[in-house]
Amino acid sequence: MSVALEGMTVEAVPRISIWETVGNFVGDFVSKLAEAVSSGSDVKTDLVPKNAMEKAVDNAKPATAEPTARGTAGNLEKSARGKGTVAPADRDKQRVKTAKGKAKEREENDNKCANCGNETKAEDTESHHYPDRHADGGKESVPVCKDCHVYLHSKD
Incomplete structure (x- = not known):
């Protein structure tokens, strides 16, 4: 499944895989969680x-x-x-x-x-x-x- 912008020609349409989008989201989440834990923030790790x-x-x-x-x-x-x-x-x-x-x-x-x-x-x-x-x-x-x-x- 891909996402395309309306009004662009097929050749110019940037295609982003749904899996790439999910991967980016998960990667960002894990990075932010690791940053919060390392900074001593009160993170609820029991959710993991x-x-x-x-x-x-x-x-x-x-x-x-x-x-x-x-x-x-x-x-x-x-x-x-x-x-x-x-x-x-x-x-x-x-x-x-x-x-x-x-x-x-x-x-x-x-x-x-x-x-x-x-x-x-x-x-x-x-x-x-x-x-x-x-x-x-x-x-x-x-x-x-x-x-x-x-x-x-x-x-x-």
Whole structure:
């Protein structure tokens, strides 16, 4: 889609793409926001969407000082149940992490279950979609022991 000025010949009409216009607007907005933040202005940064990791940190309960029993209430909230809010076709295609992805996830969590805090072996660890479950569009996951994974998906 283009915008043209009335009364000009086709060759002389400046054409501005709608995407160029939107890009300029967004660029100006981001520049002004960055300028306001750097100048110490009181900017409401909570209007800017947070990435998944920031959400996970904000939603997580404070880590317990001592590990809890496996398969019981711990640092993570239980998953919702039901069909989910995102159509299956629109969900993250990679539902299960690769072996390398799981190993990296465990390493980032000091080889501990994100729920109970106990040390876990690779073969006893599963990836749990958190803070948003896969059926709700979640793409991030944390390592949990098998007992906690069962607990986090259980009814009670």
